[in-house]
Amino acid sequence: MEKITGRDSLNQILDGIMAGKAAGFDPIKINMVAMRGINDGEIDAMAEFCIEHGFILRLIEAMPMGATGQDTGFLDLGPIRTRLTQKFGLKPQAAELGGGPARYLSTEDGRASIGFITPMSQHFCATCNRVRLSVDGTLYLCLGQEEKFEFRPLLRDGASDAELEAAIRTAIELKPQKHEFREQPTKIVRFMSQTGG
Numbered sequence: 001m002e003k004i005t006g007r008d009s010l011n012q013i014l015d016g017i018m019a020g021k022a023a024g025f026d027p028i029k030i031n032m033v034a035m036r037g038i039n040d041g042e043i044d045a046m047a048e049f050c051i052e053h054g055f056i057l058r059l060i061e062a063m064p065m066g067a068t069g070q071d072t073g074f075l076d077l078g079p080i081r082t083r084l085t086q087k088f089g090l091k092p093q094a095a096e097l098g099g100g101p102a103r104y105l106s107t108e109d110g111r112a113s114i115g116f117i118t119p120m121s122q123h124f125c126a127t128c129n130r131v132r133l134s135v136d137g138t139l140y141l142c143l144g145q146e147e148k149f150e151f152r153p154l155l156r157d158g159a160s161d162a163e164l165e166a167a168i169r170t171a172i173e174l175k176p177q178k179h180e181f182r183e184q185p186t187k188i189v190r191f192m193s194q195t196g197g
C-alpha cells in the first residue's frame with residue numbers, strides 16, 4: 001500500500017470505511033486499479049473483503065495517465081472477471097447501477113457487487129457522458145485527450161448565466177471521440193489526480 005499511495009495508512013483507511021458503514025453510508029464503493037505485478041495478487045482478497053461487508057468493488061484497468069513511457073501495469077480484466085464470476089458465483093446485475101462505465105456483477109444474495117471498468121481492453125468512449133471540472137476552473141473534456149476549456153476568466157469577469165451556458169455548450173462541442181491510450185501511450189502527461197477520476 002505504501003508503495004502505491006506514498007503513505008502507510010491502511011489501518012486508518014479501513015477504520016474510516018468501517019466508520020462509514022456504521023454510520024449507515026450505503027452503498028460504499030471501493031475503487032481498485034488492478035496493476036499487473038503490483039497488486040494483482042490482492043484482487044481476490046479485495047473481492048472477499050467487499051463481499052463480506054456488502055460493499056461495491058470497482059476494478060479498473062490502469063491507463064497511461066501522466067505517461068512517461070514506463071509500463072503502467074495494464075491488466076486485461078476479462079480473464080479476472082471470468083475467474084471471480086466462478087469463484088464467487090456472481091450473476092449479472094439485475095438493475096443498472098451507477099449510470100457510469102462500470103459493468104456490474106453481483107453476489108447471489110445481491111448484497112455485494114463487483115464492477116469492471118475496462119477503458120483499455122473494451123473502451124466505452126462511444127457512450128461517454130463525462131467531463132471533469134478541476135478546482136482551478138478548467139473543464140477537461142476527456143481523460144485521454146488534451147481538449148479543455150478555461151472557465152476561470154469568465155467567472156472572474158462576472159459572466160452572466162447566459163454567457164456561462166453558451167460557454168458550456170461551446171466546451172461540450174470540444175469533447176473528443178475517444179482516447180488513444182493504446183495508439184499513443186505517452187500522449188497524456190496529466191496525472192489522474194490532476195483531472196479527477
Ligand code: SF4
Binds near residue numbers: 124129130141145179
Ligand atoms: S477516454 Fe475520454 S471519451 Fe473515453 S470514456 Fe474516458 S473520458 Fe470518455
